[in-house]
Amino acid sequence: MRLTLVSNLVGNEILAKNIITEDGKLLLKHGERVNQEHISNLKKYKIFFVYIEDEDLEDIYEDTYLNSLKETALKSMPDIFNNLLTGNTEFINEALVSVYELIDYISGEDTINTNLYEVKNYDNYTYIHCLDTCIMSTFLGARLHYDKENLRNLALAALFHDIGKTKISSSIINKKGLLTKNEFDIIKLHPFYSKEIISKIPSIPACVIDGVAQHHEKFDGTGYPFRISGNEISEYARLISICDVFTAVSSNRNYRNRFDPYEAYELILSSSSTYFDPKLVELFKNTFSVYPLGSCLKLSNGIEGFVVKQNPGFPDRPVLRVIYDINKHKITPYEINLLKNTNITVISVL
Missing domain, CATH: 2.30.30 (SH3 type barrels.)
Known part of the structure; x- marks a missing residue:
């Protein structure tokens, strides 16, 4: 199979992979022949690339089980967030089962094709941002040989890192154009709000809470909200901050267009030792590839x-x-x- 940008589709291509919307619904099925209506729907849902069959690239194949786990986890995101926001502790772990299955699979597979296009298959900024950040952080934690408990805790911190933004007015979150100083000061409160929300869940350990609260700290001490630096910052937070920035700049926002994955990758590397822990940037570099198989x-x-x-x-x-x-x-x-x-x-x- 090969990767093709949606803008390059002409019709009659055969899909080599299911196309899933940002809320986890099946849009187009593996094996369907692409037509003009399909192309219009792909653009409508802001999906910017697909995989199509190619006899000269038959040795490139997808991990169908990983894809199915991602689809299931994405569908569970509304329940996870709603249970957190309402403090419904009884159903939190039940809602997280699909996420845990995804995490456990990643931790056990050394040959998963990790590329920066694949992580950003969708162009939106809702649940998928948190799930993308979770998946990337899990890959990095696995490369650090985290045990099962640590890997799950890291993934939870990454999954919940932005839930505090639900307490901020959508007029600020979705504002077109630059934020005022006062608006940005309000945005900077979201780590506190996230900490407040997840602290109400007795089963959430302190290491997860620290990872959430500190994910906007910078390695040189210029971040927020605590302005701590270096190893004072939780390792979870230092990992999540890299993945959070990558997934954020790789998405279209109201005030700017998304970065190309290569540009986002260069941004991470150029921010080593200032924004990010240089050892973890090197880990990022050695874990993810810029250009996916089939591109x-x-x-x-x-x-x-x-x-x-x-x-x-x-x-x-x-x-x-x-x-x-x-x-x-x-x-x-x-x-x-x-x-x-x-x-x-x-x-x-x-």
């Missing part, structure tokens, strides 16, 4: 190729399979390893 890249030598393999530790230097020549004529496929061809750079994602 088509245009290179500086004019050649276009499809990503078929990642180079660990070098997230922006994958192995490509070239199927067409420069004039779009089909050729005998060959591969280019960008790690070994450092004079060639990626120009764009097609």
Whole structure:
């Protein structure tokens, strides 16, 4: 299968993967042939890429079980948040079962394809932002060899980090244009509100509460609300802050367009030692790849190729399979390893 931007669909392509809306509903099913109405619906739901079948890339396949776990977890998000906000402690753990299943699966799989496009499959800023932040944080925690209890606690902190924004007026949260100083001061209260909400749940441990309350602290001490620095900041919060910023800037907002995943990735790397813990930024770099398997890249030598393999530790230097020549004529496929061809750079994602 290969990844194709929705803007590049022409119709008649066969979907290689289910398309799920931001609230977890099935929009289009694996195996359906794309038509113009489908393309319009994809744009309507702000889904900016899909996977389609390609006989030259049959060795690239999806993790269907992981996808089903994500879909189920997304559907459970309204119940999770509603139970938290109403203080319904009886059903909190029941609502979290699907999230725990997702976390446990991630922790047990070393070969999951973690890429920054896949995390940001949807272009919205509701439940999916919290779930994306949770998934990314879980991957990082797994790479740190967290045990099951620690990994679940980290995931809970990431999942609940922004729930305090429900106490802030939507006119501020959804404002078009820059916030005033007073409005931003109100926004900066949301870590306190989040802490207040989850502290009412007796089963939530202190480490989760700290991770939530401190997720806007910066490594150099210039964050909020406590202006603490370095290792004074909870490790959960230091992990979550990286994932939170990545998922935030990768989403369209009322006041700006989303960053391309590569731009968001560069922002994380450039903020090492100032906003973020440099050791955890290095972990981020070694965990996530920029260009997903099956994506088509245009290179500086004019050649276009499809990503078929990642180079660990070098997230922006994958192995490509070239199927067409420069004039779009089909050729005998060959591969280019960008790690070994450092004079060639990626120009764009097609």
